[in-house]
Amino acid sequence: MSTNMRLIEPVPHATGASRAPLKDHAPLYSQIADILRTHILQGAYQPNQQMPSESELMGAFDVSRITVRQALGNLQSEGLIFRVHGKGTFVSRPRAFQDLGSLQGFGTAMREMGYETHSKVLSVRTVTAPTRVVERIALSGRVTELRRLRFLNxxxxxxxxxxxxxxxxxxxxxxxxxxxxxxxxxxNDCQVALGHADLRISSVPATAEQRDLLSVDLHAPILFIERVIHTSEGAPLEYEELYYRGDAFQFKVRVERQAAMP
Incomplete structure (x- = not known):
């Protein structure tokens, strides 16, 4: 069968999969990755569902094993699938993301992308400023500590x-x-104009409390962000410690290359 007329059968175990042409204008592995990606994003494959085997995909697309592996490699690098040795390939849990290039609240950013979000206030306390708060924003004495659990969908x-x-x-x-x-x-309520934020990002093991709140294993890697919010005049205002599920959320940022110094 000519590659510019090649057709695939419905992908095994994919509800609603349809026949789709593979043409010469793009590499076969890239076209196959596009088709599988569409099935994943449209929900034909559910999170944690096992994908068809390499042999099944070879038969469905009438391509070689190396082509199938290249297509699956693309999807794995995008975080859409993961492989378990000896068991096969599975669909990853979708990861939402937030752009670090703009200073925007989590809820606002997620709602703009169509996600449902809300928070549960765990505690609001008046406490003596911890040492790290004093060091980061020069705020001593009594401060307000606010602890929230954020939900996405x-x-x-x-x-x-x-x-x-x-x-x-x-x-x-x-x-x-x-x-x-x-x-x-x-x-809006306090009439404070915000300016910029300084961030530090690292990975830390989940504590027992975070395990219970976020439904992760004890000591599972947590994405930790330390953030200092400044007013439009440059004065530090708020110190934050954010602990995100590393398997369900990611941050993105665009970085421009600086011109080389003469």
């Missing part, structure tokens, strides 16, 4: 801990934090 996604000056923190605590971002409260 009704699944727990992060534990957020924020520290604010007491006068501002008390106003923030009275807001509807189940449905509003702190950023929105600061700008």
């Amino acid at each position: 009704r699944a727990p996604i992060s534990v957020d801990v924020s520290y604010l000056p007491l006068s501002i923190g008390q106003r923030v605590a009275r807001a509807d934090l189940a449905n509003r971002d702190v950023f929105s409260v600061l700008e």
Whole structure:
């Protein structure tokens, strides 16, 4: 059969899969990856569902094993599938993402992409500023500590801990934090213009509390973000510690190459 007229049969075990032509204008492995990616994103393959075997895909697409492996390699590099030695290939749990290139609240960013999001306030306390807060934003004495559990499509996604000056923190605590971002409260209720944020990102093992809140294994890797929010005038205002499920969320940022110095 000519490659520019090659057709595939419905992919095995994929509900709603359809016949699709593979043409000469792009590599076969890239076209196969596109077809499988569409099935995954449209829900024909569910999270954690086993994908067809390499042999089944070879037969469905009438291609070689190396072509199938290249297609699956593309999908794996995108985080859409994962492989378990001796068992096969499975669909990954979808990962939402947030762009670090703009200072935007989590809830606002996720709703703009069509996700459902809300928060559960775990605690609001007046505490003595921890040493790390004093060091990061020069805020000493009594401060407001706000702890929230964030949900994405009704699944727990992060534990957020924020520290604010007491006068501002008390106003923030009275807001509807189940449905509003702190950023929105600061700008609209407290009339504080936000400017920029400094971030540090690392991986830390989940604590017992985080295991229970985020439904992860004890000591599973957690994406940890330490963030300092500054006002438009450059003054540090809020210190945050954000703990995200590493298997369900990711951050993206665009970095421009700087011109080389002469």
